[in-house]
Amino acid sequence: MAAIIDILVLILLIIANGFFSMAEFALVSSRKMRLKQLVSENRSGAGAALSLLEDQTSFLSSIQIGITLIGVCTGAYGGATFSGSLEPLFRSIPIIGHYSAAISLTFIILLITYFSIVIGELVPKRIGLANPERIACTVAPVFILITRIFSPFSYLTSGLTNIIVKLFGISPVTSPDVIEEExxxxxxxxxxxxxxxxxxxxxxxxxxxxxDSQIADLMIPRPDIVALNLNDPITKNFEIIERTGHTRYPIYQDTLDSIIGIISIRDLWLIAHKNTEVDFSKIMQDILVVPDNMKALDLIRRFKTATSPLAVIIDEYGSVVGLITLHDLLEALVGDLSRVDQDDEEPLITRRHDGSWLIDGRTSPEELYEITGIDCSEESSKGAFRTMAGFILYKMGSIPATGDYFSYDGNEYEVVDMDGHRIDKILITRLPSPENL
Structure with missing residues (x-):
């Protein structure tokens, strides 16, 4: 009968060790966001689990104290209780009989350690990892009490731990619950x-x-802005409207750097429909003006309170460098949006029959890499350019002429079309590898 009681006590000690191990892994593996959600759902124990995670040092110290005490008690109790029963067996063996006491004690400790590892460590930890939040909510109230009981010991162990860690020059670092990479x-x-x-x-x-994008990466550059001059004859402005077919136009006076407003084709049509004299200044609306170093998210916030879905971008000297619309921002989020009036628009990147790539100078290095796999990101990260036309200027150091070319990273870049001083089209051809020459 006594032997059965001794075995039950040993089993209970191993199970207690498993309980502590399961609780430790469940609490440490629990996600704070999930626990906060359970707290909002009034899940029992979720608040206690969350409070333990907020002060991990205290509860980890308490768990470690409990596991250590149970482990010592298990080994001492098992060795003292059962080694005597095996000693006569080993004493009867002539070669090792003289060491029977030590051998029986070692055998019992190894046997207890094996079951402690399997039943008291590995299995409970697997259970704790299987559903950490649910188990954490279940055991947290118990460990709140255990933490309070062990608080004096936890304080001493935590204090000594912090002192030793500081001696190694390690300072505690608070990291966010979730990072973007996760x-x-x-x-x-x-x-x-x-x-x-x-x-x-x-x-x-x-x-x-x-x-992470700046509006300068998404804007319509200055050379591509279609605007109307308030001082031009109305017939000339109507010709621009008929040729381009946009729904809104910036209005400037004398120079493009003096944009004073914006008109809507809808408002223009209403005036023309009434056969009244067309005066842009009477239907002109205010236009949003923003700096070129503004973030795209900040611009969306500005658009929420603006009266126009179009913004003019200026540099630090007050010169207009580009134009951006809500449509441009939406395309940056969901990709290119096809529209009826853009069905015949030429793509920025075209694959030719010989495997080369014909690209528009406005193409960004990121777009080029995404479609072709050709990487100029290392150069663009220096901030010297935002488009492939800028890449050509950066590498050549001067305004190129049609037919100029250079080699970079296994590719040949040739300027095949210039629009004045602007690089319009670039041909990228893969150079043959040295072993194929």
């Missing part, structure tokens, strides 16, 4: 498992890229 990894895992659609993943990732 979100990207979760999106990839969700897409691979089928929980998240691939289109949804692309849209969410484009939001992060959008948040």
């Amino acid at each position: 979100i990207h990894m979760l999106l990839e895992e969700g897409t691979e498992s089928g929980i998240i659609d691939e289109t949804e993943q692309d849209m969410v990732e484009s939001v992060f890229e959008f948040g």
Whole structure:
């Protein structure tokens, strides 16, 4: 009967060790965001689990004290209780009989250690990792009490731990609960498992890229701005409107750097429909003016209170450098949007039959890499250019002429079309590798 009680006590000690191990892994593996959600749902124990995570040093110290005490008690109790029963068996063996006491004690400790590792460590930890938040909510109230009981010991161990860590020159670093890289990894895992659609993943990732973008990377550059001069004859401005077909036009006076407003074709049509004299100044609306170093997210906030879906971008000297619309911002989030009046628009990047690439000078290095795999990001990261036309100027150091070319990173870049001083078209051809020559 006594032997059965001894075995039950030993089993209870191993189970207690497993309980502490399971609780430790469940609490440490629990996600704070998930626990906060459970708190909002009034889940029992969620608040206690969250409070333990907020002060991990105290509860980890308490758990470690408990595990250590149980481990010492298990080994001491098991060795003292059961080694005597095995000693006669080993004493009967002539070669090792003289060491029977030490051998029986060692055997019992090894046997107890084996079951402690399996039943008291590995299995409970697997259980704790299987559903950490649910288990954490269940055991947290118990460990709140255990932490309070062990608080004097926890204080001493935590204090000594902090002193030793400081001696090694390690300072505590507070890291955010979730970082952007983890979100990207979760999106990839969700897409691979089928929980998240691939289109949804692309849209969410484009939001992060959008948040880091400056409006200068998304704008319509100054040479491509179509605007109307308030001082020009109305017939000339109507010719520009008929040729371009936009829905809104900036209005400037004398020079493009003096943009004073914006007109809507709808308002213009209403006046023309009434057969009244067309006066742009009477239907002109205020236009939003923003600096070129503004972030795209900041511009969206400005658009919320603006009366126009179009903004003029100026540099530090007050000169107009570009134009941007809500449509441009939306395309940066969801990709190119096809429109009826742009069906015949020439693509920025075209694959030719010989494998070369014909690209528009306005193409960004990021767009080029995404479609072709040709990487100029190392150069563009220096901030010297934002477009492939800028890349050509950066590498050549002067305004090129049609037919000029150079080689870079295994590719030949040739200027095939110039629009005045602006680089319009670039031909990129892969050079043959040395072993194929």
